[in-house]
Amino acid sequence: MNCTDLLSHLTDYFDDHLSKELREEVRSHTAECQHCKVVLNTTHQTIEVYKGNELYEISPELRERLHSAIMAKCSKKGSPC
Amino acid sequence: MPTIESPGTEEVHPDVALVARAKEGDTAAFEQLVRQYERQIFRVAQHITQNREDAEDITQDAFLKAYEKLDQFQGNSKFSTWLVRIAVNESLMRLRKRKTSKTVSMDEDVQTEEGSIPRDFAEWRPNPEQLYNQAELGDILRKTIQGLPPGFRTVFTLRDIENLSTEETAEALGLSVPAVKSRLLRARLQLRERLSRYFRQKKEGQPA
Numbered sequence: 001m002n003c004t005d006l007l008s009h010l011t012d013y014f015d016d017h018l019s020k021e022l023r024e025e026v027r028s029h030t031a032e033c034q035h036c037k038v039v040l041n042t043t044h045q046t047i048e049v050y051k052g053n054e055l056y057e058i059s060p061e062l063r064e065r066l067h068s069a070i071m072a073k074c075s076k077k078g079s080p081c
Numbered sequence: 082m083p084t085i086e087s088p089g090t091e092e093v094h095p096d097v098a099l100v101a102r103a104k105e106g107d108t109a110a111f112e113q114l115v116r117q118y119e120r121q122i123f124r125v126a127q128h129i130t131q132n133r134e135d136a137e138d139i140t141q142d143a144f145l146k147a148y149e150k151l152d153q154f155q156g157n158s159k160f161s162t163w164l165v166r167i168a169v170n171e172s173l174m175r176l177r178k179r180k181t182s183k184t185v186s187m188d189e190d191v192q193t194e195e196g197s198i199p200r201d202f203a204e205w206r207p208n209p210e211q212l213y214n215q216a217e218l219g220d221i222l223r224k225t226i227q228g229l230p231p232g233f234r235t236v237f238t239l240r241d242i243e244n245l246s247t248e249e250t251a252e253a254l255g256l257s258v259p260a261v262k263s264r265l266l267r268a269r270l271q272l273r274e275r276l277s278r279y280f281r282q283k284k285e286g287q288p289a
Contacts, residue, residue: 043203045208046272050242056097
């Protein structure tokens, strides 16, 4: 496995969709290639830092306002469908 | 002792019953669906449009559309995926309206490799959470995701922020699974590259 191969398998690697053999190839490549090791680690950290930080949390007030607006619009339309 | 398996033990998503009741005119059932997904729809819309007012409008429009078209929902996909698809379409439409000179679609920026080839090879130490307080970190993450092309931003939002599966993301965006995977890879690599400017380990003697 070379660096380009590693990149092409990166999504499946993170989604745990790689075969045992390919996973092992990723592991042995990153054991030797410092650049790919860093790319793998920091891409993982990129995903985790976005997962761990809610960027657009809706305030309870806004949520209530939106909710009321949605239901008011829907009831104007009558029954669903 | 052999276990007796009754037919139909496959788990049915609780939304199925709510949708069925809503289709029969039960507004309370629809309201429950709104409660369950309003936050998610708002987040998705805000991530794609990067605009709070647009996200508010889109959230209302998406649920109203879902309400009007509930009979068209066949149950082949999850209700939430169907709803996200409506919200994504509304959001992309908003972006198109805003940028009259530039087309905004899920197909744009596919050709460009720019930013998708790793160039920064420094580890992130200490962790971003140790390096910045929560408000600063939030600013950095927002600013960075804003810089992604809308098509990439949308895939990353659904897949990595909202935790849809690759298949659900493909369904919500009307893309093939390989197309989602390719955009997701580029989105992740571009974000990594841009975040490295903030989070990369400083060389000794370099100001923090």
